[in-house]
Amino acid sequence: MNTPRYFSIRKAFLVPLGLLVLLCCILLVVVLMVGQPVAKAFILGALILPITGLFVESAFRKAVIDEQGITVYKFLRSKSLKFAELTAVETVQVRKRAFLTLCAEDEFLILSNAYGDFPELVRVLLSRVPEGTVSEETRQMAASPPVKSSDVISCWLAVALLAFILYIQLGGRLW
Incomplete structure (x- = not known):
């Protein structure tokens, strides 16, 4: 029996996002x-609320793939789909942004390439879903x-801009 595989949102995105929340609060x-x-x-x-919400949601998001199905954990909730119940696995791709949609009757899950090691997530997922459900x-x-x-780059730029604004707000001095 294979062990479950865990995938979470990239740390390269969470670190600057957390710094952005911290700098906004400061x-x-x-x-x-x-x-x-x-x-x-x-x-x-008004700026802190959505950024903090995005950080919390991203920090808690995790996809777990086991032999039976996939479970996506979010802040205070989770959703599971069994592989045997899947009716379609489809992709929407806009430039470098990719979304995998897993459908089972009236239920669905959407996974994006915001997850760390997305190529491995796709490989593991497609190796376990029914063959006929995967779109071309x-x-x-x-x-x-x-x-x-x-x-990630945009987030780091926002951190740099906010650090500069904080520096100016402090009168151009740190202490």
Whole structure:
């Protein structure tokens, strides 16, 4: 019997996203402490909520593939599909972004290439799903699964920009 395989969101994305949340919170504290306009605090608060939500959702997301099926764990919830119940495995690909859709009657799961070691995830998954369920597009994508890095670069740029804003907010000095 094969052991379950675990796949989570890439650490290369989670690290800068976590730093972005931290820097946003520090900037909010600085804005409140130095008596900046309340509008700045509201804007930062409105920015912090979705970024924190994305970080929490990404940090808890995990796909587990075993002999029977796949389970995707998210923050405070999970969803499972049995391989025997699958009716279709399809792919949607836009530039370097790929989404695998696993369908079973009225239920479905969507996996993206945001997962670490996405090529291995695709290989393991396709080796266990029923042969007739896999679309031709999915077979073509599986031959060379795309690896996306622009989200990581964008996140690091946002961290650098926020660090610069924080530096300016502190009057161009660190202490």
